[in-house]
Amino acid sequence: MAAQAGAVAYVHATQFATDSVQRLARRIAAIAPVDAARVFPVSGGSEANETALKLARSYHVARGDLDRHVVLARAGAYHGNSRGALDASDRSLMRAEYEPWLGQTVRVPMANPYRDQRSGAEHAAELDRIIRDTGPDRIAALIAEPISGATLGALVPLGDYWPAVAEVCKRHGILLILDEVMTGFGRTGAWFAADHWGIRPDIITAGKGASGGYWPLGLCIAAGAVYDTVTEAGNFVHGFTWSHHPVGAAVAEATIGVIEREALVEASRELGESARAWLGEALGDHPNVGDIRGLGLLIAVEFVSDRGSKAPFDRRHRVAERIVDAAFERRLTLYPCGSAVNGSVGDAVLLGPPLCVSPKELAEMTERLVDGVRAVLPA
Secondary structure, three states: OOOOOEEEOOHHHOOOOOOOOOOOHHHHHHHHHOOEEEEEEEEOOOHHHHHHHHHHHHHHOOOOOOOOOOOOEEEEOOOOHHHHHHHOOOOOHHHHHHHHOOOOEEHHHHHHHOOOOOOOOHHHHHHHHHHHHHHHHHEEEEOOOOEEOOOOOOOOOOOOOOHHHHHHHOOOOEEEEEEEOOOOOOOOOOOOHHHHOOOOEEEEEEHHHHOOOOOOEEEEEHHHHHHHHHHHHHHOOOOOOOOOOOOHHHHHHHHHHHHOOOHHHHHHHHHHHHHHHHHHHHOOOOOOOOOOOOOOOEEEEEOOOOOOOOOOOOOHHHHHHHHHHHHOOOOOOEEOOOOOOOOOOOEEEEEOOOOOHHHHHHHHHHHHHHHHHHHHOOO
């Protein structure tokens, strides 16, 4: 875990990080909404979330709170395929075979403004009740995507949700881990999605856009107070074969430089607004289009069998997959969400173009998406 000032606390008593890792740590500390950020590079999102969960446990152990081992995660969550991350996830298809190994996570409600209009205060009150029922002194962390990604399809919480949730976690001494593997590094029109609500989590995880897809990279970004607590008590007993890879760090540093020079965060915000407006004009009255949503260039369309009741299609119809196939025939790649209602049922597709997409290219993408929808679901 490379410190902002250059000092390093690294697993297995390694004393030095490479220059590229040090430089990356400083670059990320300058943009991440984490106080006195410290950075632990790994090889992907699952590894980043495993690192964050273990770090949260190590933090409480270092403080003498040995009973704090429970992880809170939301319904419909997805945090990765390794064992701890999968336990925090709530995607039934991916969990099914491994259920005997799982069950350490306590589930809290998702934030789904399309289907649930509860305010942030009401969500926070429910979270507080679950914490009290579970036992505040047993809970290590809450892990959540600030904007739900692959499972629920770019669901953006109401504006008062995250500040209220963050306050509840802070009041109970529970670390807040934001999984920004999908949303980090400009995807939502801000460097990190947490920036949209002005919150500063204890730990952020990132990946995907961190290296622009050119190198397998994930990041666990921890607050200095978490880092200091763990390292003052000893070493963080954790690591992977390719943790702190110097080439990965160099690629990420170069990627951040391109995003800054080409103003791609701002472009993501502006182009995303345009794309959702275009989709709204083309599909807003479609009887099977329930919701068009997202932030920045994380864009989703959810499909329903009936707009009035918001009833989903029977999953046997594989609506999302068929729309993905139809779009692919038109040379557009989409991501299918076959669990957009609750982690098990519901159909949505995600459009996530590169941040360097031009307005002309994005307009063509949305046209192909609309054509694919109409081919599968004629109005």
